[in-house]
Amino acid sequence: MDSILPILYLIASITFIIGIKMLGSPATARKGNLVAAFGMGLAIFGTIFLYKTSSGEHLGNLPLIFGGLIVGTVVGWIMAKRVKMTAMPQMVSFFNGMGGACAALISLIEEAHRDPSATHDPVHSLTIIAGLVIGSVSFSGSIIAFGKLAEKIKDLSFSGQQFLNILVLGGVAVLSVMFVLGSLSGLTFLLVLCALALAYGVLFVMPIGGADMPVVISLLNSFTGVAAACGGFLYDNMVMLIGGILVGSAGTILTIIMCKSMNRSLANVLFGGLMSAKAAATGGGKTATGSIREVSATDGAVLMAYAKQVVIVPGYGLAVAQAQHICHQLEHELEAKGVIVKYAVHPVAGRMPGHMNVLLAEADVSYDKLVEMEEINPEFATTDVVLVVGANDVVNPAAKTDPDSPIYGMPILDVEASRQVIVMKRSMKAGYAGIENELFYRPNTSMLFGDAKASLTALVNEVKAL
Template sequence: MSRVTLIDLIYLFSATTFVLALKGLGSPKRARLGNMVAAFGMVVAVVATFFRPVDGHAIYHVPLMILGIVIGLVVAVPVARFVKMTAMPQLVAIFNGVGGGAAALVSITEFMHIKASHPATYVALEVLLGVLIGTFSFAGSAISFAKLQELMTGRPVTYPGQQVINGVVGLAALVTIGWVLVSASQTMLWVLLGLSAMLGVLFVLPIGGADVPVLISLLNAFTGVAVAASGFTLGSNLLIVAGTLVGASGLLLTRLMSKAMGRSLPNILFSAFGATVTASGATERADGRSVRSGSPEDIAIMLGFASRVVFIPGYGLAVSQGQHVLRELADLLESKGIEVFYGIHPVAGRMPGHMNVLLAEANVPYEQLVEMDEANTELQTADVALVVGANDTVNPAAVDDKTSPIYGMPIIHADLAENVVFLKRSMRPGFAGIENELLYNPKTTLVFGDAKDTLTKMVAAVKAS
């Protein structure tokens, strides 16, 4: 068996670990093991690559290669390890972006390398797709990162003629692709790179911060496709399998996520959702109804009389890092014989599953976490629904107001409980920028302030009583 065959067999092994890893990620018990299996497969593939001859000679630039990998390790490990949990979505965005960038660079460089031998048209097409999709993903991820990191506004950026401009740039990219196919011009390849980056930026600008997780999932799938395109160019089954796996599963995942938000993918991508703030943000409305606010101590008393409490966490909890105090409160209530559940909306927070990750960090047993449908059943018999930093996911407008932008999104019906308590920083509307009727419901009490501070005061008050 030749060395190349042996290494290709090793690649086959790695590709298999990737399939097994994705399979493992489908169940909470095997997910972590699955991820490690894929990491192992990746290390094996990278090591094997050092020994695989290219163009009939041993690979050049081994020290440079090792240097590049070491740079990657030195930068990525501390960043990935120590960045705050709330910053997870932007981390995924940026690591996805660099992957797309790498795929585009691989395609370009391979084109420069084989250009002299006049490659077939389909090879050029693979290169062009790799450049287009990879760069698009890179630029799009960079903007998503900026939105999530709040380096720029999280609201959709819109301007007149937006769709037309996007259309023109897209058309220009297609024309450039045609040009390169005919002329094999390397200069035009760089033009395509520029146009793809522009397209990525323009595409992401009108998408609101609340929808960015779905967008990242889509860009993730795009990077997968770009990697698969590079695999075609390089003639690598490993890249084709891994890239296609990510592309296909990523697209499905994107659909599942948008379904969980009760909206269609085109609606998320093109409707500039949340561009206009329809909420007034006032504590009193024109029709004279006003909100009722209470102190943490009032709520502690209310909780003390309850026999069943449902916590409904949202992004505000993540921001204030109040998850540990929330669990402390839950433990306290349980020690008094009060039943406690956490009702988890699938899109609460800034990414699907955000709340699960956050609460798991605080060692909340996952038996106490109930998904939306079950939460709605529990709420029917609950005495208190404690909404901690959530807003849009409990907004009844999604059910009764046909004109509301979030109409049709499944919500947690906090209003089913005897009493509703909102812990809010201010009257500012949620991420979707729409008013929440539930705040004006007579059942509702608002406690203003940072969620963590309020929870700490409530814990103290419950302890004292």
């Protein structure tokens, strides 16, 4: 009987590995997620009913355990089902924070249970402290990232922050080492350390720009993985170890890949906010000037209906206005007039890589119409009309021309190469990265102001009427 649980853990570990592998390909991704979820269920119920403590007893407090599981399941399920597709990234951040907090709590309880008369075990202490510190940073950092993506928390950096960050991080490191060496211990000490780690999580994420949050979430995600793995060491539990490390390592690589797709280094993303605080204060980056041209929905419709090829560049503004369905309808009407319609999807369009694809898929836009940046860029020169719907930073030429710009070096969609660019925008407000866009002042650009949904509806009606 005693060998059943380890076998369940083994099966669960395999489902995690296979699940992550399957998540990497569009055809198998959904199944992969379910495979991993199944393995997780096995591990959870196996632990509840088969786990034996060091004194050979089954786990107690079952009513409370099930109570917690039920509360968590109901709340988690409702939250995950109710969240709008546009708010998906901050939801992931929130759930990640919960995992981090869970790991930190486990460490606190383990320290409270420690037998004071036992000899000091550095490995045990290391896993407790690592779980606590990493879990706490991941928790508070994720909650700040959540707030930033929900636009409830603004970027904040102040002079001396860099110094304060290093001071807090140094404090955490020194106290942790003292704990591992056994010169400091006890629950009170651990609570102080926990508070410091929580503060560091806040300080760490605060100065990072909102547009870089996906990278931060991915990094914190891998942190939580490592915190979970600490639990694996604590309880000699293979499935926690394997699941945790796997996510820790895969998450780190994913973070680096994300940075690469923005053509930036991880260090630049994480500490760039601190460095650029001064540049922003002195007004770094050119401000675009000149006159803009407005276009009416009627004229815009005529331009598009008589074009050979129209490329739509969707951005977060489209998602906010919930305009993906009406956008799909416009695509239909234009195709009925014999126009070729494509969508140009920037790798970081929306709030996270792949976010825009999910949103457009929700509106039944055919997968083969979504063209990735590298493929569409050479095509802009032969495109008659580009319709930019609520996108800003991903079409900002400053990324190529202005070394002072915070987004300099990020690959962009070369929409300016096309014959005519129509930009749909609510106002002349700057984009998410908070910088001016000189594209709007180019001679071949015209602006169509208004809510994306209303403007698109007007365009659809005008195209129909032609």
